[in-house]
Amino acid sequence: MKFQILFLIFSILLIVQIPSSYADLVVSTNSKVYAPSHNLQVYGTGLPEENLILRLFAPDETIAKFDQLTTNPDGSFNYSLLTWPQPSTNFPYGTYTVEVISTEQNGISKKIDVQFSSTTELLDVPVQRVVNTLVFAPEVAAINQPIRVFVQTTSDGLLIGNEPAQLLGTTHVHLPSGISVTLTNSFKTLHQGLYYVDYTPIEEGTHVFHVVAFSQGTTSHGSAATNVLSQDLGGISEQIIRLNTILDDTSKELNVLKSEIEGFDTTLETASTKIDESTGTISTSVEFISEASSQLNSLLFPIIASIGIIVALQIAILARRR
Incomplete structure (x- = not known):
């Protein structure tokens, strides 16, 4: 009986294992x-x-x-x-x-x-998968201000990848201090093969984003660098705009001053013209006075001469009486 049971168990195991072969x-x-x-x-x-x-x-x-x-x-x-x-x-x-x-x-x-x-030379073409990774990061950023880094992954020119946590799981950023910060589970999907991550730099200096893509056993690397400053371009642009505004105001004031100076020049020219006219008038008056003086002298000379003759006659008469 035991032999039959063992044989039955062995047969069942054999039947179960047959498909496994x-x-x-x-x-x-x-x-x-x-x-x-x-x-x-x-x-x-x-x-x-x-x-x-x-x-x-x-x-x-x-x-x-x-x-x-x-x-x-x-x-x-x-x-x-x-x-x-x-x-x-x-x-x-x-x-x-x-x-x-x-x-x-x-x-x-x-x-x-x-x-x-x-190609028709089929044996000369190797079968291989080529994965390319492109990283797009801003060249300049400001400390404590978030920036957005984009990643594109392709194979044979076509966008690949679905889950960024699996595709880009070992991606990290190298800080100026020398430490590395992992970006695992930080990427979000824009489209198949297109991803982005928002990162806030906490140090000034050059940040290097090192993206590692792994797809179907093939690894691809891509990197981009961002120079982090104490102030972003937006703040610098505001200062430039403010400076341009001040320069515009200064230019307007200079234009007003120029207009006033032009008016002053006109006034000086008018005054100069009037002075010239007055000088001419005075010169003419002096000429008139000179002519009048000559005429007066010509009139007075005979009279004075007559008076002198009369005085001389009276003196002669008085002398005879004595």
Whole structure:
């Protein structure tokens, strides 16, 4: 009886473990690099008559192709997933990912990276994923004033990434004092592949933002520097505006003074003209006086001469009487 029970238990364990020997998913593609008009064949093995989900991810991690198939009774499959079209905004050149998902083996999946290229020399094109990270930060900022730093992540020219906490989890900023401040969980999403963080500098000097992007096993670095001053450009602009206002007021006062000086010049010119006229009048009067004096002298001379003769006659008469 015990032997039968042990045999039954052993049989049950064997039955349970039999599928585990098949609980594997093998996936391959007919090539690693493809050009337009080439077929993408996906083949491999899974469980017998198992439903498999096939997905083709574009370089920006969006799903470019989705399909399903059922494996053969022996578990094998060979499926034409896609005939590559001419490149377009929906199918640009770059690195694509083929994923096969099992619906019966706890959702296990296998992924293969393939390259979509324009060249016909397929063997000369390496299959690799290139992630680029660009950082945009203001060149000048003020201490204790928040600034906004933008980050762009791309793969093969397409924006990638969804969760910034996972994509940019190790990003940090180097302070002038030499310490580093992590920006984990600080980024917010503007759009897929476009993120920003608001940061308030607490030290004067150069702050270096070091952004580290990690996507599908590939790491990319980007950095930007901001010079933090004691006062921002806004305050400097206000001072410049205030100075311009003072200069404008000074210019107006100078214009008023210039107008007054011009009026004074006119007054001086008028006075000078009148003085010249008066001088001319006085000169004319002097000439008239001189002529009158000459005429008076010509009139008085005979009279004085006559008086002198009369006096001389009287003196002569008196002398004879004596």
